[in-house]
Amino acid sequence: MNHVHDWEQAVDGMRPSPLRGLPVAEQTLPGLLARQAATYGDKPLLRFDGLERSFAEMRDAAAVAAGTLAAAGIARGERVALMCENRIELLDFVLGCAWLGAVAVPLNTALRGAQLEHQLVNSGARVLALDSALVELLEPLDPPPALEAVWALDGVPAAVPAGYAVLGPPAAAAPLPAAGAGPGDTAAILYTSGTTGPSKGVQCPQAQFYWWGVLMGEMLEIGEDDVLYTNLPLFHTNALNAFVQALVAGATYHLGPRFSASRFWPRVAEAEATVTYLLGAMVNILVSRPPSAEDRAHAVRVALAPATPVAIFDAFGERFGVQLAEAYGSTETNAPIGVSWREQRAGWMGRVRSGFHARVVDEHDDEVPDGVAGELVLRHDPPYAFATGYFAMPEKTVEAWQNLWFHTGDRVLRDEDGWLRFMDRLKDAIRRRGENISAFEVEQVLLAHPSVSAVAVFPVASELAEDEVAAALVLEDGTTADFEALVRHCEPRLAYFAIPRYLRVVAALPLTTNGKVRKAVLREEGITGDSWDREAAGVRLRRLGSGGR
Template structure:
């Protein structure tokens, strides 16, 4: 029987303070990722596990587990040991999924490399965590991954004793190309898999059994770099226990079972894809469908219809793109039921349209961060629509959350403060960065940097980022409130609000606006829409129309980039009028 979160009581705030604790009715799992997969493959050997539509790959759970073992043995054969860091640099492909589980199977630490990284970012990431190996696609969009590796490791083609001899990447020894390569120092993924098959036929399966007995749930298994929306990426270090349990509870909140088919258009390199998507399916036996290497609204809609998907994950911009696709009405989405909308604040209007037009009556909202594995709050499939459109739900099991002021004191119910999380989901720390770790985790509490409120029933509302809050003439202004209002404008598809410096008021409100296709609007029209509806000091002084917003690969808007660009534009305008 599928266990769902509705079956145990969530503990609401008490004594009028913003502190909430999750239920402990369903015990934490101490399984490793390998053990989790083995159990599912044993229960549902012939049920569909994974579909990669772009590659024409379809695996049952038993087939998927066998492919994982082939790669795991092959990694041992080429010298990967427990604790070694193995980078994965690729869009959503079957090889990514296999690497995720094969590394976990032998106790190596998977290092997620952002597919959008360029040379400087790649070199930083590989050196930061001392990657011994990297498995990569040959190219993705405009990026040629092997060429970038050659740029920072010109000795890549020079082999010495079967290992790479490099200088700038002093720890890198093995490069595997998913697409093959003529470079003498690069292994082809297909050859690696063939090597694994031969090893298994020779009895190497005993090696995996021995390694499995040496693995423990509290050991690090994954390093994920923060998205870089506010500064240099940091390597959040996560354990089996962190992400296995988060995936379990997230799946329960969605009521996922082996009968479900989850569409995963979000990137695998991020927690949204590999934990809320992949591991949630592995924990329940639900099958996972990957529409393509990266998100495309038409390709995703086709996958939803043709694979009879019952669940869909995505960030708000993905749902907006699908809802506004010119052929949206031609796709049969009647099988859809649930999923997760997360990754950035979810516009209320977008949520309502997803429920009404995409049949996602049981879609959930989730909130969290990479450093907390990631989800801390999630709505349930039975929460009233108003709670699913105005909050991020209630606390997940075995976690504690408090909302604190600038002095660290817990604020009253309904008051705004910084959200802090404690419990099994909190990362071990930032890899080789004790200073940043101690700044973020204080007495076990992860300081998220997010501004939030809690109501009397324990529902959480994310007001914005601590660093996003702006102060105009002494008034605290939370951008999300203005963004939600702007979404009501019939011509506006997306809007992001932030502060820019002002000599008189300290900061002024600026809105970047993306209009719906075919629409036109003026600055004054947008400002007039706001007047009399929101406080005068919240009405944007500056409105800048753009065709798209600067975003990370996971769909998070980069307000720091908008702010920097807007400041430059204002300086140019000031010089013109001087």
């Protein structure tokens, strides 16, 4: 039978990427760098901190970085850990590893103690390149067995931890020709947050980066004239893959300084950005600021902003003139769910992309009907479009790819038109008195109250077994907590069993460096002394509607 794949034609109603349909053998980072350097030459690809590099210069920088690593003894398949704030060396070493056939291991700069030690040991990195200010983080750690050298990129600090060979940055060596890494060879190991156990190192093959560039480029309609602005950290998959989106599309990638609400719009305007990326609380923070002439003094048309609260999705666009774009992606799976930025529905992730498959299943992996929530499981047709497993954790790989579908751990709902809506992480689902509760849904209701700026809903122990519902709230400036009013706000919007029993006001939610709420911190804190208890306060629920039956 002669197959013509969907992804070789006009795709999902979107303009296909110019590199869609590239032969699988050419779906590598070195292949993309060489191909696009030949096509775009001196056109700017990277702008960062006053530095500008063309497509040709990025290719050449990767070849030099590969030569530098090889001169230091790094061979194909060996791991190089990178622990830096955004700096050009971080991107060079990631691309240099891919060029050499080695494996980059970007580490979150917020790592400390046992978690940092675990990732260094688990990855088996031979070299750790890091900001010199971070060298002191190694002091309390036992030197990992495989780690032979630490490269302090700003120079060797005066005090170095015992047991570590701390050196200055390596001297640049002669460039090397690309080593011929294949599309299935691991280009990077990216660690998950590890909220339910030790962090898992996601093995990202070369072709997975290609598919990130193609799929997101099509959803955002990125073209040669676009400027992609991000201030997210390069150790995060979002910022790394935004670079590949620019590379694939022939666009320009502008890497800005850390997020600042007061400087965000002036910075994107200065960068002449047309596309940007927002995560976590960034959307809420921008919306909560007073209106300003800067709100629309920019050229941004679209911002990738997954999981934006429904209550502010349209309001953001109306105020800033920027269309927010939802999609589904993860470090393991690429971006297999989404629609064009022109076809967005608040609160919905989109439809499954051509060449990818999604099912919504129960605890037995049996598919549930449309309209019934279940776990999202995913598969792919294009080779190496997803991660190939968890490094040195075969049991976790088998668990996640049960029945040959990747189990996302995300609870979703599919409608009759194939649109998928995120409900909750399964581990954040709360079970109270026999009822399953979505923390995400409770958060959406609380966020719709005018006094609430940000919220995290999580389970706490109940004296009656199972869980009670708790919420940590950040209030809008100038407002005070009226907990009973919040309960009354919830009553017509939530089933009675989902209305939080415990409410607590906090100055800020605990966040990762990528802007995600660290619910594990809130769960560990549990019921604090300043938590308001609805039952102890004698506030009785009016069991309205179906929740009262």
